Amino acid sequence: MKRIFTYLILAAAVIVNCPGNCYADSRIGLQNLRCEMLNNPLGIGTIKPRLSWQITSDARNTNQVAYQILVASTPEKLTAGRGDLWDSHKVSSDASVMVNYSGKALDSRAACYWKVRVWTNNGATAWSKPAKWSVGLLNPTDWKAKWIGCDRGFAWDSVSKFSRLSARYYRCQFDLKPGIKKATAYIVGLGHYELYVNGQLLGDQVLAQAPTDYTQSVKYNTFDVTDHLKKGDNAIGTVLGNGRYFTMRPKYKPKKIKEFGFPKMLLQLEVEYNDGTKQTIISDNNWKFTADGPIRTNNEYDGEEYDATKEFPGWSKPGFDDSQWLKAELVQAPGGKLDAQMNEPIRVMDTIKPIGINQLKKDVWILDLGQNMAGWLQMRVKGNRGDKVTLRYAETVQPNNELYVANLRDAKVTDVYTLKGGAEEIWHPVFVYHGFRYVEISGYPGKPELNDFEGHVVYDALPTIGHFETSNDIVNKIYHNAYWGILSNYKGMPVDCPQRNERMPWLGDRAVGSLGESFVFANDNFYAKWLDDIAQSQKPDGAIPDVAPAYWNYYSDNMTWPGTYILVADMLYRQFADKAPIEKNYASMKKWMDYMRFKYMKNNIVTKDKYGDWCVPPESPELIHAKDSSLNTDGQLIATAYYYNLSGLMEKFARMLHKPADAQFFATIKQNIGKAFNDKYFDKTTSKYSNNTVTANLLPMYFGITPTANKQAVFKNIVAKINDAHDHISTGVIGTQWLMRGLTEFGRPDLAWRIASNTTYPSWGYMANRGATTIWELWNGDTANPAMNSRNHIMLLGDLIAWFYQDIAGIKTVNAGFKQLVMQPAITGELDSVNASYQTPYGLVRSNYTSTKKSFNWHVTVPPNSSARVYVPAKNISEVTEGGAKILGIKEIKPLKMENGRAILSIGSGDYDFEAKY
Numbered sequence: 001m002k003r004i005f006t007y008l009i010l011a012a013a014v015i016v017n018c019p020g021n022c023y024a025d026s027r028i029g030l031q032n033l034r035c036e037m038l039n040n041p042l043g044i045g046t047i048k049p050r051l052s053w054q055i056t057s058d059a060r061n062t063n064q065v066a067y068q069i070l071v072a073s074t075p076e077k078l079t080a081g082r083g084d085l086w087d088s089h090k091v092s093s094d095a096s097v098m099v100n101y102s103g104k105a106l107d108s109r110a111a112c113y114w115k116v117r118v119w120t121n122n123g124a125t126a127w128s129k130p131a132k133w134s135v136g137l138l139n140p141t142d143w144k145a146k147w148i149g150c151d152r153g154f155a156w157d158s159v160s161k162f163s164r165l166s167a168r169y170y171r172c173q174f175d176l177k178p179g180i181k182k183a184t185a186y187i188v189g190l191g192h193y194e195l196y197v198n199g200q201l202l203g204d205q206v207l208a209q210a211p212t213d214y215t216q217s218v219k220y221n222t223f224d225v226t227d228h229l230k231k232g233d234n235a236i237g238t239v240l241g242n243g244r245y246f247t248m249r250p251k252y253k254p255k256k257i258k259e260f261g262f263p264k265m266l267l268q269l270e271v272e273y274n275d276g277t278k279q280t281i282i283s284d285n286n287w288k289f290t291a292d293g294p295i296r297t298n299n300e301y302d303g304e305e306y307d308a309t310k311e312f313p314g315w316s317k318p319g320f321d322d323s324q325w326l327k328a329e330l331v332q333a334p335g336g337k338l339d340a341q342m343n344e345p346i347r348v349m350d351t352i353k354p355i356g357i358n359q360l361k362k363d364v365w366i367l368d369l370g371q372n373m374a375g376w377l378q379m380r381v382k383g384n385r386g387d388k389v390t391l392r393y394a395e396t397v398q399p400n401n402e403l404y405v406a407n408l409r410d411a412k413v414t415d416v417y418t419l420k421g422g423a424e425e426i427w428h429p430v431f432v433y434h435g436f437r438y439v440e441i442s443g444y445p446g447k448p449e450l451n452d453f454e455g456h457v458v459y460d461a462l463p464t465i466g467h468f469e470t471s472n473d474i475v476n477k478i479y480h481n482a483y484w485g486i487l488s489n490y491k492g493m494p495v496d497c498p499q500r501n502e503r504m505p506w507l508g509d510r511a512v513g514s515l516g517e518s519f520v521f522a523n524d525n526f527y528a529k530w531l532d533d534i535a536q537s538q539k540p541d542g543a544i545p546d547v548a549p550a551y552w553n554y555y556s557d558n559m560t561w562p563g564t565y566i567l568v569a570d571m572l573y574r575q576f577a578d579k580a581p582i583e584k585n586y587a588s589m590k591k592w593m594d595y596m597r598f599k600y601m602k603n604n605i606v607t608k609d610k611y612g613d614w615c616v617p618p619e620s621p622e623l624i625h626a627k628d629s630s631l632n633t634d635g636q637l638i639a640t641a642y643y644y645n646l647s648g649l650m651e652k653f654a655r656m657l658h659k660p661a662d663a664q665f666f667a668t669i670k671q672n673i674g675k676a677f678n679d680k681y682f683d684k685t686t687s688k689y690s691n692n693t694v695t696a697n698l699l700p701m702y703f704g705i706t707p708t709a710n711k712q713a714v715f716k717n718i719v720a721k722i723n724d725a726h727d728h729i730s731t732g733v734i735g736t737q738w739l740m741r742g743l744t745e746f747g748r749p750d751l752a753w754r755i756a757s758n759t760t761y762p763s764w765g766y767m768a769n770r771g772a773t774t775i776w777e778l779w780n781g782d783t784a785n786p787a788m789n790s791r792n793h794i795m796l797l798g799d800l801i802a803w804f805y806q807d808i809a810g811i812k813t814v815n816a817g818f819k820q821l822v823m824q825p826a827i828t829g830e831l832d833s834v835n836a837s838y839q840t841p842y843g844l845v846r847s848n849y850t851s852t853k854k855s856f857n858w859h860v861t862v863p864p865n866s867s868a869r870v871y872v873p874a875k876n877i878s879e880v881t882e883g884g885a886k887i888l889g890i891k892e893i894k895p896l897k898m899e900n901g902r903a904i905l906s907i908g909s910g911d912y913d914f915e916a917k918y
């Protein structure tokens with residue numbers, strides 16, 4: 001009954017809303033309104049946000065022809081159809097992704113409520129559901145709050161090599177008048193914080209805020225706390241953890257680890273009353289604090305220790321007796337600019353039930369989560385006050401079932417929980433995370449059972465937007481491993497690994513990997529933020545480091561690691577139609593290109609490299625790096641090929657930004673380098689580059705340095721080399737970035753497939769068959785020296801994931817953001833079926849096919865307001881059917897031509913079932 005009543009109200013609302021909309025076509029709708037690619041973001045850092053929406057439609061070939069956006073300062077005005085901030089009126093345009101807000105000038109704290117309606121060739125939509133955003137504190141003068149902290153340790157802390165620092169608890173009590181209309185809290189808590197209001201933990205973010213080089217940029221988070229406050233006494237409590245601010249390894253030479261200092265915070269709570277008055281509560285030295293609370297130490301490498309006997313119930317509520325607490329101290333600001341965090345927060349994104357628990361010895365148990373992951377273990381326990389449970393984490397176990405920790409180097413990865421006793425207690429750490437599949441549990445009172453534990457999978461809250469599944473089990477397993485590897489290494493920045501004493505944002509690991517990742521996770525804001533980190537790490541002379549934020553000082557001047565800066569910007573534009581990173585970073589990229597050229601280019605050859613083709617499969621199983629020079633590729637060749645390739649991207653960026661002189665400049669450089677490269681490395685008689693490794697031949701081929709006349713012959717050498725290796729991989733981090741797409745583009749997707757689906761060494765399938773549930777750092781990860789032997793590193797994925805989506809599923813963008821698609825699955829001759837889908841900025845693309853040696857059945861979905869050129873394997877265009885009928889005559893399908901055994905068709909949005917014999 002209640003349900004029916006709600007429906008009646010909704011129906012009435014639709015009718016009331018009808019004026020102006022009555023011609024809306026119910027088959028066409030709107031969904032997924034985003035502001036700066038975020039859902040209803042609070043406290044954004046720009047006054048010119050970009051708005052996007054998706055159209056839904058039952059009809060094929062639906063294209064937007066016009067839109068109208070309304071932005072209002074209150075929900076009521078929006079409902080009434082009054083866009084007091086912006087009424088775009090009807091704009092003839094097909095733009096539905098990244099439309100610039102062009103209304104009244106906004107300022108700090110602006111609240112914006114918006115909706116959109118669109119007209120399409122198939123009818124108009126009703127107004128969308130409302131969405132909103134608010135602007136953060138943009139002007140330095142908006143901040144009245146003061147930085148508070150305490151720049152020293154306490155008796156129980158230690159600032160030795162293994163830093164130990166207890167968490168700091170801050171509190172403040174204040175009085176509010178009746179009639180609270182709205183309250184917003186802005187907070188920075190370095191390294192990490194938890195924010196409590198009147199005893200309640202706010203938000204579901206963890207390990208907040210996003211990590212940066214705090215001397216350059218400090219991210220603040222915004223919360224709507226209206227519902228958490230009341231008239232009269234209120235209290236705020238914050239807990240400060242160390243994160244990367246108070247570093248894990250302060251006294252660690254020679255790596256020169258960046259140190260920022262002791263934890264500190266900044267908080268501003270702005271309350272607006274119904275009568276129009278305002279009140280601001282700020283962090284200052286009226287706050288009280290203690291470092292003598294339950295979190296005794298928290299160190300990202302070493303773990304967290306929590307003593308529940310030291311809890312102080314009610315500490316973040318009003319009325320708590322804090323007379324024993326210390327007075328908060330005013331401290332120096334960290335130095336960086338205060339910036340709104342625009343990338344998604346880290347959250348507990350998934351939970352895992354463990355699959356096994358074995359007793360190792362008296363009082364010691366080994367728990368198996370069944371999946372290598374990053375996060376923490378939540379434990380349920382009941383015992384006596386003072387009982388201590390120790391949890392030690394590892395990725396694998398030794399044959400005797402003990403944890404294998406040699407590859408964690410000196411990370412202690414140990415959490416300790418001291419019970420308060422009595423009732424059941426549930427605990428997990430909050431300021432650390434671990435990379436693990438197994439946990440050693442000791443000191444657990446009683447017998448630990450499987451369901452006393454739960455793995456919390458912790459990573460940036462990026463929606464999964466891709467799905468990829470084939471008829472080949474090993475390839476599916478590899479995809480699973482890649483998926484878990486990728487998510488494990490998202491921690492507000494892309495880190496190399498989540499387990500050992502490293503976890504650093506190495507640039508080289510993501511060069512092309514980030515493209516593959518962008519098919520799996522909506523990582524646009526995440527990577528845009530990382531490009532800011534990289535820009536901020538640039539030295540005045542132009543140098544870009546290999547690790548950014550530069551928590552480790554690695555300015556080693558090479559092309560391949562820093563070059564990721566340019567590749568990722570290109571990825572964001574192509575995959576998400578996000579042009580801002582290019583606009584924002586172009587000058588820094590150019591400066592870096594200049595720097596490398598002036599310093600290291602001699603006769604158009606880049607003479608400096610650092611990593612070579614990092615981690616090729618070595619000649620013997622225990623080695624990390626090959627010593628055999630025939631396996632390694634000349635570093636100068638790699639550096640020069642990369643300079644060439646990156647110049648091409650810079651040329652493209654320059655053209656996009658209307659800088660013709662720059663474009664010409666990069667085009668000329670490219671030409672000169674190409675010539676010098678071929679003169680120096682190409683042997684015309686053998687058609688081999690340098691020492692004929694796959695990488696040495698592949699880079700010039702794929703980048704377009706190889707003269708057209710020689711391509712066939714060079715490609716033959718690549719294939720021969722792979723055949724020599726029994727169709728196995730012989731490339732490292734560099735070569736593997738172009739391998740799968742390279743083989744496919746030059747006509748051997750079957751060979752790429754064989755490499756992808758191998759199960760013998762070296763291959764991704766080998767890892768999977770040896771029990772890997774993620775991707776290893778080394779092809780020989782199970783036998784190599786533990787000094788560099790992570791089991792959860794994704795750099796060796798190369799272009800595998802991009803290739804799965806682009807060439808196996810056949811989902812590629814022609815221009816920015818998939819407005820136009822090319823759907824051309826490669827025929828490997830090996831696959832019975834593929835089920836893939838991908839959420840583009842316009843909506844869901846689907847490519848599901850079953851294929852025999854002779855026939856191809858293909859279900860394709862193209863989202864509204866985009867179109868596709870599809871390549872159906874066929875003998876002849878007129879024989880292709882769609883939904884059982886000949887395509888000739890179906891109006892949304894335009895046959896273009898036959899080419900290389902493919903019927904090329906142009907289609908509009910919608911669902912299609914193609915069938916053809918080939």
Ligand code: RAM
Nearest residue numbers: 496506508509611777795
């Ligand atoms: C190691 C890491 C990282 C890699 C660097 C060069 O420390 O494995 O992934 O990029 O080396």
